[in-house]
Amino acid sequence: MALRNYSYINPFRQFLTSKTPSSKATKGPVRFSAPTHRSAITCKLHMVQAASTIDVSRKVMMLKTKMELLAINCHDPTCIPGLYSHQLCPRCQGGQSLERSLSVHIIQEADFAMWRCFRASCGWAGQAFADSRLTIEGFNKIFKVKSSKQMTPEGFVLEPLGEKLIADFGERMITEETLRRNAVMQMSSEQAIVAFTYRRNGVLVGCKYRTIGKKFWQEKGTEKWLYGVDDIIEANEIIIVEGEMDKLSVEEAGFHHCAIHVVTCLINFLQDKAYQYLWNCKEYLDKVSRIVIATDADTYGKALAEELARRLGKERCWLVCWPTKNDSHPFKDANEVLKFLGPAALREVIKSATPYLMS
Numbered sequence: 001m002a003l004r005n006y007s008y009i010n011p012f013r014q015f016l017t018s019k020t021p022s023s024k025a026t027k028g029p030v031r032f033s034a035p036t037h038r039s040a041i042t043c044k045l046h047m048v049q050a051a052s053t054i055d056v057s058r059k060v061m062m063l064k065t066k067m068e069l070l071a072i073n074c075h076d077p078t079c080i081p082g083l084y085s086h087q088l089c090p091r092c093q094g095g096q097s098l099e100r101s102l103s104v105h106i107i108q109e110a111d112f113a114m115w116r117c118f119r120a121s122c123g124w125a126g127q128a129f130a131d132s133r134l135t136i137e138g139f140n141k142i143f144k145v146k147s148s149k150q151m152t153p154e155g156f157v158l159e160p161l162g163e164k165l166i167a168d169f170g171e172r173m174i175t176e177e178t179l180r181r182n183a184v185m186q187m188s189s190e191q192a193i194v195a196f197t198y199r200r201n202g203v204l205v206g207c208k209y210r211t212i213g214k215k216f217w218q219e220k221g222t223e224k225w226l227y228g229v230d231d232i233i234e235a236n237e238i239i240i241v242e243g244e245m246d247k248l249s250v251e252e253a254g255f256h257h258c259a260i261h262v263v264t265c266l267i268n269f270l271q272d273k274a275y276q277y278l279w280n281c282k283e284y285l286d287k288v289s290r291i292v293i294a295t296d297a298d299t300y301g302k303a304l305a306e307e308l309a310r311r312l313g314k315e316r317c318w319l320v321c322w323p324t325k326n327d328s329h330p331f332k333d334a335n336e337v338l339k340f341l342g343p344a345a346l347r348e349v350i351k352s353a354t355p356y357l358m359s
Contacts, residue, residue: 056081059110059130066128066135067113072104082108092122103201116203125203157188158195158207165192168212173338174248182228182248196244200225208244226260226281237290239350240308242301246294246334253338253346278311285312292353294320297330309356318353 060081064074071090078085088094089102099119106113116125128135161169165186166176187193187209198206205225208218228247232238238260241247247260260281278285285291291312295301309317322330322337323345331337337346 056110060106062130063106063110063113063128067104067115070126070135072102072115076104079104079106081106081110089117089119089122089124091124092117092119095119095121114203114205116201118201127203158185158197159188161186161194162192165194168192169248172245172249172335173252173343174245174335175252178248178251181251184248196227198225198227200229202230210244224280226278228260229281229284231256232260232281232284232288236288237292238285238288239292239294241294241334242296242304243333243335249334249338249346250294250350253334253343253350255347255350278308289316290318291316292318292320292350293356294334294350294353296333297322298332301333314356317356319356320350320353323349 064079068074073079073087073090076085076087083105085104086100087102087104088098088100092101094101101119101122102115102117102124104113104115110130112127112129114125114127117123126136161179161184166179169179169184170176183197183199185195185197187195192212194210196208196210197204198208206218208216208227210216226232227244239250239255240260241250293305293308295305295308305319309319322332323341324330325340331340334346334350337349
């Protein structure tokens, strides 16, 4: 039997010397073209997206591990970032009616998760974090204003306002009662730093800080909610203002359970991402029949009013026109009117708002 000669063929060499039916033989070494700039960018984007997906998955796993230690059912198909999962509370078991009263929510970026039982006889609530911070949980005790100290989502310790900061608010006509009702606190440090606590269903979900020098900053990674959202759950009429101080000022004028706050400043009005505050509160805003817009009198305040009216529906919006000072310039905002003209004047200004379509 004749033996065939199986000679070794270098596949790489064969590839270099092979010809395609449509190509002509070329002389000289074969040159490989470098990848295009666009393909390189696409490749990098895919790598970044893959890394981001892995990071979120890792954080979700960490959050679920922590919550499962508290007997929260993390195998529910709705227990994923961005959704609200309604399930039996492991503490009260839903009572005799077996109500699925526990609301569990993992934020979209999976930095933390929060839960709360809405049964009045239970009220179990808490937060778990995707990092090394300890889980906060209890029967709605650490989230109540009467508690002496509280922990924010970023781990800062808060305490009741001291006499100095209460006096500072007093100079701007904000009473201690209003501060207490809105759970305005201060950071536990040597510096006098005000902490405007953002709460949803009584649970602390974020915090905005203000120094005496009017420097502001907000905790990162927290969900975007309107300041005072719990005040509008059952309201038919609401008032939208720009700043926390304006929200407190409107309350001093007698408008309780309806004043809320939208974060603004130098934002790109073409990006609805800047209005995530509104979309997160959509279920409450959809039920409102009358919306009074009381944004600042400056250029940005007027632009914000237009964007809010467009998104919320101009047919149900009214616009506040701030009175003028002696030099014919208008007062800047609600707090300025309260400070210089008093609560009765501020109340009349808000009551005199005109339909947006006629303004």
